[in-house]
Structures are given as C-alpha cells and as structure tokens.
Amino acid sequence: MNRYIDSFKNFVKNIKLPANLKRPSRRQMIFWGAAFLIAVGLFAFSRGLLACWTVTRLPGIPPPSCGGSGVDVIGTPMLNEQGTPIAPPPTPIVAPEMILPPAWDGASRVNILFIGLDYRDYILNEGPPRSDTMILFTIDPQSKTAGILSIPRDLWVNIPGFGYSRINTAYASGEGNQLPGGGPGLAIRTVEQFIGVPIHYFGQIDFHAFEEAIDAMGGLYICIPERIRIDPIGDKPPTNLHAGCQKLYGYEVLAYARNRYTANGDVDRAIRQQLVILALRDQIFAPANFPTMIAKAPDIYQEASAGLRTNMSFEDAMKLGVLLQQIPPENIKRGIIDYSMGILDNVTLAGQNASILKPIPDKIRVLRDEIFSAAGPVSPLATGDPTVLMQADGARVRVLNGSVVGDLAQRTAGYLQSQGMAITEIGNADGGYNRTVIVLYGPKLYTLKYLIGLFGVNTSNQIVYKPDPASTVDVEIRLGNDVTGIIP
Numbered sequence: 001m002n003r004y005i006d007s008f009k010n011f012v013k014n015i016k017l018p019a020n021l022k023r024p025s026r027r028q029m030i031f032w033g034a035a036f037l038i039a040v041g042l043f044a045f046s047r048g049l050l051a052c053w054t055v056t057r058l059p060g061i062p063p064p065s066c067g068g069s070g071v072d073v074i075g076t077p078m079l080n081e082q083g084t085p086i087a088p089p090p091t092p093i094v095a096p097e098m099i100l101p102p103a104w105d106g107a108s109r110v111n112i113l114f115i116g117l118d119y120r121d122y123i124l125n126e127g128p129p130r131s132d133t134m135i136l137f138t139i140d141p142q143s144k145t146a147g148i149l150s151i152p153r154d155l156w157v158n159i160p161g162f163g164y165s166r167i168n169t170a171y172a173s174g175e176g177n178q179l180p181g182g183g184p185g186l187a188i189r190t191v192e193q194f195i196g197v198p199i200h201y202f203g204q205i206d207f208h209a210f211e212e213a214i215d216a217m218g219g220l221y222i223c224i225p226e227r228i229r230i231d232p233i234g235d236k237p238p239t240n241l242h243a244g245c246q247k248l249y250g251y252e253v254l255a256y257a258r259n260r261y262t263a264n265g266d267v268d269r270a271i272r273q274q275l276v277i278l279a280l281r282d283q284i285f286a287p288a289n290f291p292t293m294i295a296k297a298p299d300i301y302q303e304a305s306a307g308l309r310t311n312m313s314f315e316d317a318m319k320l321g322v323l324l325q326q327i328p329p330e331n332i333k334r335g336i337i338d339y340s341m342g343i344l345d346n347v348t349l350a351g352q353n354a355s356i357l358k359p360i361p362d363k364i365r366v367l368r369d370e371i372f373s374a375a376g377p378v379s380p381l382a383t384g385d386p387t388v389l390m391q392a393d394g395a396r397v398r399v400l401n402g403s404v405v406g407d408l409a410q411r412t413a414g415y416l417q418s419q420g421m422a423i424t425e426i427g428n429a430d431g432g433y434n435r436t437v438i439v440l441y442g443p444k445l446y447t448l449k450y451l452i453g454l455f456g457v458n459t460s461n462q463i464v465y466k467p468d469p470a471s472t473v474d475v476e477i478r479l480g481n482d483v484t485g486i487i488p
Contacts, residue, residue: 214253
C-alpha cells in the first residue's frame with residue numbers, strides 16, 4: 001500500500017502548471033466552491049431520483065431507502081442479505097374515489113359537468129372550497145349538436161343527504177364529509193337530480209390551473225362587447241378592458257369571467273363565461289391552429305394538471321375534441337338559468353343572511369329540453385292533445401301487474417304501445433295493489449299527465465316521485481285492481 005502512496009506523491013510533484021497561471025482570487029474561490037457543492041447536490045439528487053423512479057418502467061431494484069414494497073418496477077423480487085425474497089407489505093384497501101364510467105363509445109350523447117373552484121376557501125381556513133362555477137355541457141355525435149347550460153351558484157336546490165342549500169355548497173359537502181366520489185360525486189348527483197339528465201363525466205379546475213392553461217396556449221384572443229373593469233386575483237391591480245377584439249393573459253381571462261358586479265350580476269357573469277368558452281373553441285379548433293393545439297395538448301394538460309381533476313381519460317377527451325371541431329358554432333345551443341326562471345329570496349346559512357334563487361321547475365325544464373333534446377323543447381306549459389304530448393315526451397315505461405287479473409300487464413302494454421308509448425319492460429309487481437301506483441324516475445310530466453287521465457288517478461299517494469338518472473325506465477306503472485275494467 002505504501003508503494004502506491006509514494007507513486008501517487010511523485011506523480012503529483014511532477015505535475016507542472018502553466019507559468020502564467022495566477023493564484024485564484026477570493027471571489028473565484030467562492031464561485032468554484034459553490035459550483036462544486038451544487039454539482040455534488042445535483043448528482044445526489046439525480047441518483048436518488050433515478051434510483052426511486054416509478055413513473056415509468058425502469059430495470060433494476062429500488063434501494064430500501066425509497067420506501068418501496070420490496071419488488072422492483074418490472075416485478076423482480078427484492079432480496080435480503082441472506083438472499084431470501086422480501087415479501088411486500090399487504091396493499092391497503094382504499095375505497096375508490098369514484099366509479100369510473102365506461103369508455104365513450106363514440107356514438108352516444110355525452111353530458112359533462114364543469115366545476116370551477118375557488119381555493120381561497122382553503123386559504124382562509126374556511127374548509128373545502130365551494131364551486132364558483134357550474135356549467136353543464138352536452139355533445140350529441142348523431143345530430144352533430146352541442147349545448148351549454150350555465151347554473152347559477154346561488155340556486156336553491158335539494159342536495160342529496162344534506163337537504164336544501166345553495167347548489168355551490170354541494171361540492172364542499174361531498175369533499176368535507178369524504179363521501180364516495182368526494183365533491184365531484186355529490187355535485188354530479190345534485191345536478192342530475194335537479195336538471196333531470198344523466199352526467200357521464202366531470203371536469204374540475206381551480207383558478208390557478210385555469211390561468212396557467214390559458215398562458216400555455218399563448219393567451220386567449222377574445223372579442224369583448226363592452227368596456228369592463230376587472231379585479232384580478234393576487235397582486236395584480238384592477239384594470240379596465242376596452243371593448244373590441246384583443247389577446248388576454250390567463251389572469252385577465254379569469255378576472256373577466258368571474259366579474260359579477262355588473263347590472264345583471266350572475267346572469268352577466270354566465271354570459272361572459274360562455275363567451276370565454278366559445279373564444280377557446282374558436283382558437284383551439286381554427287383550421288390554422290388545430291394541429292398545433294393537438295400537439296400542445298399534453299403540455300397544456302401538464303401545466304394545468306396540478307389543479308385539474310376529471311374522470312375522463314385523455315383519449316376520450318381527445319376524441320371529443322375532434323368531434324367538437326366538426327360541430328359548427330350555430331349548432332351549439334346556449335342557455336342560462338336566469339332570474340326569470342326563479343324567485344329571489346333570502347335565507348340564513350351558517351348564521352348569516354344569504355341571497356338565493358328559488359327555481360321555477362317548469363320554466364327550467366323548457367330550457368333543459370331546448371339544450372338536451374335533439375327534437376327541441378317539449379314545454380311543460382304546452383297545451384294540446386295529451387296523446388301527442390305523451391308521444392313527444394319519449395318516456396321509457398315499465399308495466400308491472402299488481403292486480404288479480406293475470407294478463408293485465410300484457411294487455412295494458414299492448415294498448416299503450418298502440419297509443420305510441422315506448423313500453424320497454426313488462427313483469428309482475430312486488431305485491432298486490434288495490435289502487436294503481438305510478439312511479440316517476442325521470443322528468444316525463446306529459447307521460448304522467450296522460451296516465452293520470454287514462455287510469456283516473458285522483459290521490460297523491462298513487463304518484464311516487466323517485467328521481468333516478470340511472471334507472472332503465474322513466475316511468476313505472478304498478479297496475480292495481482281499480483283499472484281491471486279500463487283496458488280493453
């Protein structure tokens with residue numbers, strides 16, 4: 001060993017440095033010393049990162065310091081010092097956040113709930129955030145149409161399991177109480193029950209992620225109809241946006257879309273939000289931009305991913321994007337639940353006075369049908385032939401026999417089919433019924449009205465309201481002994 005040390009000393013003595021090499025200054029010594037420490041730190045960080053990498057499949061075994069399960073990323077068991085495989089710890093049982101919907105088949109109508117969140121509730125230590133924005137989108141591949149329905153955040157609705165409150169509290173209640181599906185799950189159930197259409201997907205984004213997504217696109221080119229003063233979130237000062245077409249940064253787009261301090265409050269706000277949505281559509285799907293936007297999509301998604309949450313796969317999102325490009329702007333129906341569809345009122349929430357909008361269901365159903373029905377609206381206020389209105393309702397009906405007459409369900413189904421009603425299921429009721437009962441799973445009011453007239457239903461306990469967007473039928477008829485002489 002001493003021989004090797006002496007050889008190394010002689011080697012060092014024989015090294016000749018250039019004659020003009022100056023002694024390094026104090027500043028240079030500090031610089032190179034710092035550079036050396038940074039290099040060592042980067043090396044250690046990189047080595048640890050690669051050793052514990054699990055995002056993609058790499059060969060090799062992660063060291064114990066990674067806190068792994070004892071199995072490397074390609075399935076090779078980890079061995080202890082004696083060469084015996086280390087058994088991985090049992091996988092904890094965690095309830096799924098939400099049952100993921102099946103992959104989109106490319107042909108069915110798709111309804112998507114967009115939820116915009118204000119995380120300042122968290123910052124102010126006020127618990128889970130409420131939804132600042134709720135917009136329901138629908139896309140129909142068959143008719144090449146789409147729709148946008150804006151839902152005001154102060155709408156007074158029944159939140160499943162929590163009773164009546166503002167609709168913007170549904171997300172916070174689901175998140176704060178750790179319900180299955182969390183905030184999005186309860187928000188979806190609330191909107192499904194209130195609007196009466198199934199919701200297949202949701203997209204949730206917070207303010208910061210929205211700003212970053214806009215900036216990743218290079219800003220948004222939008223035509224503003226009139227001058228407006230905006231107050232951006234954060235340290236940006238209030239400013240005025242002038243009327244006309246212009247490019248806005250992410251923070252400006254967000255401030256413009258959130259402004260509610262104009263003449264019509266939330267209604268004006270919803271109009272601006274839809275204007276932003278259509279401007280985004282125009283910019284993304286413009287023929288000159290679309291190929292570039294498709295290429296940028298992963299980067300934009302990455303920029304927003306920290307504040308983005310959805311149950312839609314990236315592949316389905318891309319397929320829907322391609323479909324949307326084929327839908328012309330005139331085929332996109334737009335609607336807002338405005339003050340004409342509700343009654344302004346005040347209630348006490350959490351000990352404070354709160355303004356609410358109590359909905360007028362019949363008026364909202366008209367708007368709903370305009371946007372979500374390819375054939376157009378069937379107004380609950382319409383008058384005319386009850387049979388024609390029932391046919392336009394397009395309800396799916398189940399007929400169950402609860403009477404003493406064995407073939408009554410078959411005869412009733414045959415008669416109703418001859419009148420243009422869609423009978424999809426026939427069977428026996430869960431017991432005997434003296435009086436016929438009609439169960440309403442979906443908002444098919446004209447079908448209900450027709451059946452009330454046909455069977456002579458005259459008591460409220462013969463009609464059961466049981467909203468269920470997942471039901472295979474919209475109406476269920478449980479035939480009783482009171483109608484045995486009505487059906488021919």
